[in-house]
Amino acid sequence: MSTIFAQASAAGKAGVAVVRISGPKAFSAASQLCGSLPAPRQAALRRLRSAPGEVLDEALVLCFSEKASFTGEETVEFQTHGSVAVVNALLAELGTVDGLRLAEPGEFTRRALANGRLDLAQVEGLADLIASETEAQRQQALRLFSGGLGDLAAHWRERLIRASALLTVTIDFADEEVPVDVSPEVLELIAEVQTAMQAQVDGFGAAERIRTGYEVAIVGPPNVGKSTLLNALAGRDAAITSEIAGTTRDVIEVRMELAGLPVTLLDTAGLRETDDTIEKIGVARALERAKAADLRVFLIESNSKPELDPAPDDIVIASKADLSGDKFGAVSGKTGAGVAQLVEQIGAKLSSKTAKAGLATRARHKEAMERCLVSLAEASNRVALGPEFTDIASEELRISLEALNMLIGRVDIENVLDEVFSSFCLGK
Known part of the structure; x- marks a missing residue:
């Protein structure tokens, strides 16, 4: 060495x-x-x-x-x-x-x-901790770096090894009468791991978003004040504003922190029918990004309706509060009226999405757990079918343990390691 x-x-x-x-x-x-x-x-x-x-x-x-x-x-x-x-x-x-x-x-x-000082999940947590920009990212990365996912995996592994050992006893003494039916305990151990692991898979989306960031699209018709609102939220002139409809032709992105979460604000082209070829492309991109965003803020004129059907979590708010005189139900990027309340509302919506975030933050984590769950389901089914299927159930448990070992890097995963360490700096 x-x-x-x-x-x-x-x-x-x-x-x-x-x-x-x-x-x-x-x-x-x-x-x-x-x-x-x-x-x-x-x-x-x-x-x-x-x-x-x-x-x-x-x-x-x-x-x-x-x-x-x-x-x-x-x-x-x-x-x-x-x-x-x-x-x-x-x-x-x-x-x-x-x-x-x-x-x-x-x-x-x-x-x-x-040298066994870190497992692979901790290494990924360290990379995330170095790259963290917001408080939520720091806290999530620290949980991973501190061994949270590794501790979970160790507990799951202990339970599955116990289940596997019970099945092995049954196989080894197949010609003799085993005094106790082990299948209830085996099924209970498998079910315990399945429930906990499925919760981590279900929380992957929110955890990944904390790591990579949420997208919030500002959507509305031309000249409704989207770019002005974006500039007010960003605290700088990130987008060109004018009274000419259709000024914004492409999606403008601004990275910022809201409620401790990483957020990319999207200023989209005004939604309307147009004969302008370039503007048509801008509208199409606006629709595409708006549909893919985690949250949409629909800016509308007073007493009008959004051009798209808002999702239940989307925010619909009237614009140009400085002109309408509506100080409570509208927002003005120009004067700042209602902006603080809108930021608070966006933060609350996004924070609710993170409530179920798990420790699994990368696609690799999710894929390893999903492979494990498939094998556990098959093992459980085989155990329930009776003693003649015990050897198959035991093999499925072995496969599930292999997937679990992949999660924390206990098996040969050189291609994964190369990908993980490519993001590290020279002195780390």
């Missing part, structure tokens, strides 16, 4: 930069730069020197023993001054040390996985 190094903090000028070394030669390599090393998990100030003796910087040095570090290997961290020149000089010096090489993106975390 080679020893790797990389800058673990963000690139660029900063107050402090962190350079990490991990692997079997981490301690010996670090001692070449700073002399004596502090005791594990105790920080000490050291001068870092190049091989010829030139001082590179003064740094705080932290050492972590094998099996007691993030990667599970000997690890040393240098907390240096955050100068680009200092970091580059230190990295260049480490590159000259025999047996060291620059880490690949995500390689520190990949070693943590290989």
Whole structure:
């Protein structure tokens, strides 16, 4: 196993930069730069020197023993001054040390996985935590990184292994009289796992939306104030506004945070019949994106109806409160009247959608659990048919356990690992 190094903090000028070394030669390599090393998990100030003796910087040095570090290997961290020149000089010096090489993106975390410090779901949670932009994303990623899904999988695995063991006893003693009928307990164990796992599958949609973001489309006829409202919600001039109908031809997207949730607001072309070829394309795109959005805000003129049939959760609100004088049931992007109430209403609608969010946040999680559920259903059916089908039920349980192992990365999934770690930065 080679020893790797990389800058673990963000690139660029900063107050402090962190350079990490991990692997079997981490301690010996670090001692070449700073002399004596502090005791594990105790920080000490050291001068870092190049091989010829030139001082590179003064740094705080932290050492972590094998099996007691993030990667599970000997690890040393240098907390240096955050100068680009200092970091580059230190990295260049480490590159000259025999047996060291620059880490690949995500390689520190990949070693943590290989050494049993993290399971695959925790690795994905760490990636989500690094990428989180909103409070809801942070909380969800932290639950995953803290091992929430892995703990669930471990509990399910324990129950299924128990069920499998009971069936194995029945098979092994097929020629003898087994004193107890194990099928009721086996069916109960399978049903327990099915119920809990199905709840996670059902909550996948909401959990995925927290991770990737919700889409809210502002829909209405031309010149009703959609772009003005978008600008008011975004707090900047994201869309061109004018009194000329049909100004917005394409879907304009603005990413923001509402009620702690990641939201993309969509300003769509005004819905109307038109002979303008370009505007027709814009209207078609508006309809397509509006139908696919998680929530639609229909802006209408006073005493008129929406062009499309709103879904039960959609919001219908009159526009141009500054002209109509309606201070309670309308909104004005121009004056800001009713905007705060609309934001609160959108946040409440989206928050209700997240109430059933599970720990499964990626399509891979859902697919693994769905495969497991298919096998569990078949196993349950076979157990119910009688002892002559016990061997088939046992095989279905084995398949379900294999799918469960895929969920947390206990089996060979190199293609999945490559996809997961492709999103990591160099020093993580």
